[in-house]
Amino acid sequence: MIAREPEVLLDEARHGSRTALARLLTYVEAGADQHRATAALVYRARAPYVVGLTGPPGVGKSTLTDRLIAVALKKGQVGGAETFDQVGVLCVDPSSPFSGGAILGDRIRMQDHATDDHVFIRSMATRGHLGGLSLAVPDALRVLGAANFPFAFVETVGVGQMEVEIASAADTTVVVTNPGWGDSMQTSKAGLLEIADIFVINKADRPGVRETRRDLEQMLNLGGQPAWRPMIIETSATLDEGTETLFDAIGEHRDFLDDERLFEARRLRTRAELDKVVNFLVSSRVTALAKGEVYEAQVDALLECSTDPYRAAETLLGEP
């Protein structure tokens, strides 16, 4: 198979070729040669408006995303922003570091939309290269933007550091929970509290909604008086209840982000993204340089307990 030029593929993708779009995303995901050329192209185009969804496994994110896709397509507009007639969806599973494959579960669950011309769904798993998903996802979202998707969802599975990082790199971040999630033992919610623009209590047909809402409200009260107080929306995705309300809430947050706020938020994210790429490039260079005799000597010294990793690293790098 001949690697095709990103320019040609992007042109085809802009004219509706899903095959071309998929190929570009493969370039980005694999971090291969064409990746850089692709990034160079798509960062010149406008970024899409991105809604991130995250939450622990099993809370019903996929079903909810499914419903949101339908609402988004029906409304064709989020808040007062520009209209759209197609939606891009990235499903990210950082917990599969070795799989190198797509998320079968999400693909199955989202098959309602799989043949829908107005929806493009892509699962992403890390290929194990350094930086991995946290580098690939922003690039993939840019690809969608360049291919005429002004609006995209990114759904991440799990609540680890990387999941939180990926989910929070969205314009609107939705944290999905279930009734009972406010239990005091679930300390992992602490991280999610910081990134949520909207909390969803999904499976709200189950008992414990009131207590969970109360717990969330209490935690939000501890956060002082931010310009945007995270909304709490109850949904039952399987019954398709509350999903329009949720989409309206996303629209409300979109409208809250006036030009200045959106620019400031994106400026922060741009810096974080640039730092990540800088680190990635430096690491690649160092790794390439460091695989030699000097490096092996330091590994030996470590195994003989005659040095420590920090001193060894400084020996390899030279004085700052």
Add this chain to the structure above:
Amino acid sequence: MIAREPEVLLDEARHGSRTALARLLTYVEAGADQHRATAALVYRARAPYVVGLTGPPGVGKSTLTDRLIAVALKKGQVGGAETFDQVGVLCVDPSSPFSGGAILGDRIRMQDHATDDHVFIRSMATRGHLGGLSLAVPDALRVLGAANFPFAFVETVGVGQMEVEIASAADTTVVVTNPGWGDSMQTSKAGLLEIADIFVINKADRPGVRETRRDLEQMLNLGGQPAWRPMIIETSATLDEGTETLFDAIGEHRDFLDDERLFEARRLRTRAELDKVVNFLVSSRVTALAKGEVYEAQVDALLECSTDPYRAAETLLGEP
């Protein structure tokens, strides 16, 4: 409070001071000035034998660790290795990137041992510095080794990339599951399959044990004929059933690791650890250098869509 010298603290910790030991671990966790001095000290001492436990939230890791601590103290030896009369335990929760605190839940659940002179339990959360836990945990384990703990457990919550990384940086890695965990939708098991020396089916008093065992066996069969085939142990930690069998299995894996195998495994881990520290130091240097006018100009260029992060990073770094 005056920062005390790591040398003095380590000497006190070796003579049984838990306060001194806790202080050293705080140095490591905070990544502060005393961290480097502490690392320089403890990497000259012998590393402890480390058993890592990981698995999704809610499978009963803490209770299981609790039981294993009791068995370990009763036996005082893992396999045919050197005897010990105290056990160190690190509880790591990478899903709390912003909490900066300890894992309350684990602390509560492990309180049986909290006042036990022969057990030292410490919760670690990331302080948000780059590299964070994946740098701090190996150093913390070295601190335990230097303070006369020849044997330690490290329990990580969750199954994300970092959790897998931390858990697999142990001499024996135990992956904890529950009946029903073999479901085909649970693709996250793919990563865990690669790191497990021992699988535990905890809550084995519940239905579905046989199916889960069969699923695990099938997955293991796909892995060919490794020198060590992961064992599958059934436990019911709350009923204290199977925990001695599990400890014996850990001993069996310890004995499988003869000098040569242990050295080879640790050599691989040492390289990975050194690479991480090298990257961390380089990143710190780059970050310090890059916060200037040139850096801000690149951020502006990115926001204006006149460059991409890779080109911007190369501009900052200069040609390789």
